[in-house]
Amino acid sequence: MLDVQNQRDHRNVAIDKVGVKNIRYPITVLDRAAGSQQTVASINMFVNLPHQYKGTHMSRFIELLSEYSGNINISNIPDILEEMKSRLDAESAHIEVEFPYFIEKAAPVSKAQGLMEYAIAFRGSLNGAGMDLVVEIGVPVTTLCPCSKEISASGAHNQRGMVRLAVRFKRFIWIEDLIQMAEMSASSEVFSLLKREDEKFVTESAYQNPMFVEDVVREVAVKLSADPNIVWFTVDSENFESIHNHSAYAFIEVDKREPGD
Numbered sequence: 431m432l433d434v435q436n437q438r439d440h441r442n443v444a445i446d447k448v449g450v451k452n453i454r455y456p457i458t459v460l461d462r463a464a465g466s467q468q469t470v471a472s473i474n475m476f477v478n479l480p481h482q483y484k485g486t487h488m489s490r491f492i493e494l495l496s497e498y499s500g501n502i503n504i505s506n507i508p509d510i511l512e513e514m515k516s517r518l519d520a521e522s523a524h525i526e527v528e529f530p531y532f533i534e535k536a537a538p539v540s541k542a543q544g545l546m547e548y549a550i551a552f553r554g555s556l557n558g559a560g561m562d563l564v565v566e567i568g569v570p571v572t573t574l575c576p577c578s579k580e581i582s583a584s585g586a587h588n589q590r591g592m593v594r595l596a597v598r599f600k601r602f603i604w605i606e607d608l609i610q611m612a613e614m615s616a617s618s619e620v621f622s623l624l625k626r627e628d629e630k631f632v633t634e635s636a637y638q639n640p641m642f643v644e645d646v647v648r649e650v651a652v653k654l655s656a657d658p659n660i661v662w663f664t665v666d667s668e669n670f671e672s673i674h675n676h677s678a679y680a681f682i683e684v685d686k687r688e689p690g691d
Contacts, residue, residue: 441481442481443481444478444479444480444481445478445479446478446522447476447477447478447524448476448477448478448479448486449474449475449476449477449486449488449491449524450474450475450476450488450491450492451474452472452473452474453472453473453474453475453492453495454470454471454472455470455471455473455495455499456468456469456470456471456499457469457470457471457499457500457502457527457529458499458500458501458502459502459503459529459531459550460503460504460505460604460605462604462605462606463533463534463606466501467531467532469529469530469531469532470529470530471502471527471528471529472527472528472529473495473525473526473527473528474524474525474526475491475494475495475514475523475524475525475526476523476524476525477514477515477518477520477522477523477524478520478521478522478557479520480521486518486520487518490517490518491514491518493517494510494513494514494517498510502527502552504552504563504565504602504603505602507525507527507552507554507563508554508556508561508563510525510554511523511524511525511554511555511556511561512556514556515556521557521558522555522556522557522558523555523556523557524553524554524555524556525552525553525554526551526552526553526554527551527552527553528549528550528551529550529551530547530548530549530550531547531548531549531550531605532545532546532547532548533545533546533548533606533609534546535621535622537621537623537624537625537628538621538628538631538632538635539625539627539628539630539631540624540625540627540628542623542624542625542628543623544621544622544623545622546620546621546622547622548567548568548569548570548605548609549567549568550565550566550567550568550605551565551566551567552564552565552566553565553566562598563598564596564597564598565596565597565599565603565605565608566594566595566596566597567594567595567605567608567609567612568592568593568594569592569593569594569595569609569612569613570590570591570592570593570620571590571591571592571593571612571613571615571616571617571618571619571620571646571667572588572589572590572591572616572617572618572619572620572632572636573588573589573591573616573617573636573640573641573642573643573646573667573669574586574587574588574617574618574636574637574639574640574641575587575588575589575640575642576640576641576642576645577642579637579640586637586640587672587673588617588633588636588672589669589670589671589672590620590669590670591616591643591646591667591668591669591670592667592668592670593612593615593616593646593647593650593665593666593667594664594665594666594667594668595608595611595612595650595654595663595664595665596663596664596665597654597660597662597663598660598661598662598663599659599660599661600658600659600661601659603659603660611650611653611654612650612665614649614653615641615646615649615650615653616641616646617635617636617639617640617641618632618635618636618639619632642678642680643667643668643669643678643679643680644680646667646680647665647666647667647680647681647682648682650665650667650682651663651665651682651684654684655684655686660686661685661686661687662684662685662686662687663683663684664681664682664683664684665681665682666679666680666681666682667679667680
């Protein structure tokens with residue numbers, strides 16, 4: 431049958447990224463406690479297209495994804511990118527895998543168990559400059575306003591927030607370690623299940639540990655900067671304010687790599 435994609439294109443325009451987006455696909459990822467975890471990901475896969483080709487072979491992305499669906503993790507993203515380049519005869523390959531990740535978490539006092547959901551993304555690229563892999567996480571937290579605590583005769587306003595990390599690293603890193611790092615940098619963790627004694631503990635703990643968004647990103651940055659495995663990171667924190675009609679926000683980027691790394 432005629433291969434239209436391989437026909438010559440005469441416009442002399444190369445395409446940086448061409449491929450498939452928003453593939454909803456069941457995958458299995460590494461889980462430190464259970465060994466593995468099944469979840470559903472939204473996946474984007476792209477390669478470059480030289481100027482002389484009319485199109486790429488979209489079906490090959492899906493074929494490759496089917497072969498790896500039972501085991502997609504930080505460690506084998508480089509293998510997937512190498513296969514994409516090889517099968518599609520490309521000079522660069524890119525993959526983005528976004529999925530919910532669940533951790534069974536015990537309430538602080540009653541120890542009642544509940545599942546917490548975290549937003550995770552793997553973003554990988556392979557080209558002439560080498561391999562690039564970024565892991566991103568989104569972690570819900572609680573913050574209590576230091577200013578409100580200081581100026582109020584009683585109580586202080588608090589709010590739920592979201593801490594987002596993106597990291598580049600030298601060796602394998604567990605998602606759970608990054609989540610814990612973010613949770614330990616806020617006024618309090620967030621739990622899916624709290625009994626009355628747990629709620630008392632959480633609100634009182636947050637009151638004793640007030641945090642601005644600036645405090646949260648600085649606390650995370652200190653922890654990530656001290657980890658020799660992390661070579662680059664961004665961290666941002668957004669508070670969904672409870673007494674304002676806006677969010678409070680802070681962002682830090684740190685590149686620990688030497689020139690030429």
